[in-house]
Amino acid sequence: RKEVEQDPGPFNVPEGATVAFNCTYSNSASQSFFWYRQDCRKEPKLLMSVYSSGNEDGRFTAQLNRASQYISLLIRDSKLSDSATYLCVVNEENFVFGPGTRLSVLP
Amino acid sequence: DAGITQSPRHKVTETGTPVTLRCHQTENHRYMYWYRQDPGHGLRLIHYSYGVKDTDKGEVSDGYSVSRSKTEDFLLTLESATSSQTSVYFCAISDGTHEEDTQYFGPGTRLTVL
Numbered sequence: 001r002k003e004v005e006q007d008p009g010p011f012n013v014p015e016g017a018t019v020a021f022n023c024t025y026s027n028s029a030s031q032s033f034f035w036y037r038q039d040c041r042k043e044p045k046l047l048m049s050v051y052s053s054g055n056e057d058g059r060f061t062a063q064l065n066r067a068s069q070y071i072s073l074l075i076r077d078s079k080l081s082d083s084a085t086y087l088c089v090v091n092e093e094n095f096v097f098g099p100g101t102r103l104s105v106l107p
Numbered sequence: 108d109a110g111i112t113q114s115p116r117h118k119v120t121e122t123g124t125p126v127t128l129r130c131h132q133t134e135n136h137r138y139m140y141w142y143r144q145d146p147g148h149g150l151r152l153i154h155y156s157y158g159v160k161d162t163d164k165g166e167v168s169d170g171y172s173v174s175r176s177k178t179e180d181f182l183l184t185l186e187s188a189t190s191s192q193t194s195v196y197f198c199a200i201s202d203g204t205h206e207e208d209t210q211y212f213g214p215g216t217r218l219t220v221l
Contacts, residue, residue: 043212099149
């Protein structure tokens with residue numbers, strides 16, 4: 001079975017901290033990669049796509065390592081509003097979602 | 108935000124009754140998906156559609172059927188609901204026109220089967 005795995009957490013970090021999430025995937029033929037954010041009792045929302053060269057969007061940096069089949073998300077200067085579950089998503093023939101990593105940013 | 112609505116947003120029903128959930132989009136996207144989300148399992152694909160009247164099964168399709176008679180509507184039917192189908196159901200859409208196409212989700216339907 002094709003799988004996407006993540007550390008479920010929770011990650012409890014103070015405001016201003018840097019936190020990193022990793023995700024591994026099993027299908028080497030996977031085509032594209034994404035991070036989604038899901039707030040409690042809400043729908044998942046796209047946070048950012050993940051490119052082979054790595055990409056940055058403000059405080060968020062995503063990286064892809066195809067050889068090792070893992071994806072990472074780095075959040076710098078954490079805010080209270082970053083508290084959510086972060087889903088790693090891999091597009092094979094269909095989108096495959098990881099179980100999510102829960103982040104709590106504490107005051 | 109993508110124009111996706113789901114109805115109903117909440118439903119409580121009894122075992123053995125039929126239930127239909129509706130997903131409606133205003134984005135004219137080709138692909139539509141139904142997922143269920145349960146604690147410890149993440150999002151799991153039930154069925155998807157790649158065009159009007161074109162559907163296919165996902166990972167957890169048993170006990171579910173779908174129909175898509177118009178581009179904008181994708182219906183999920185539980186012919187005879189069971190307690191194991193208590194879940195949060197999300198509809199998603201995607202354009203499907205390029206390699207890095209991504210999915211956009213509706214607000215979800217919370218279904219409880221007693």
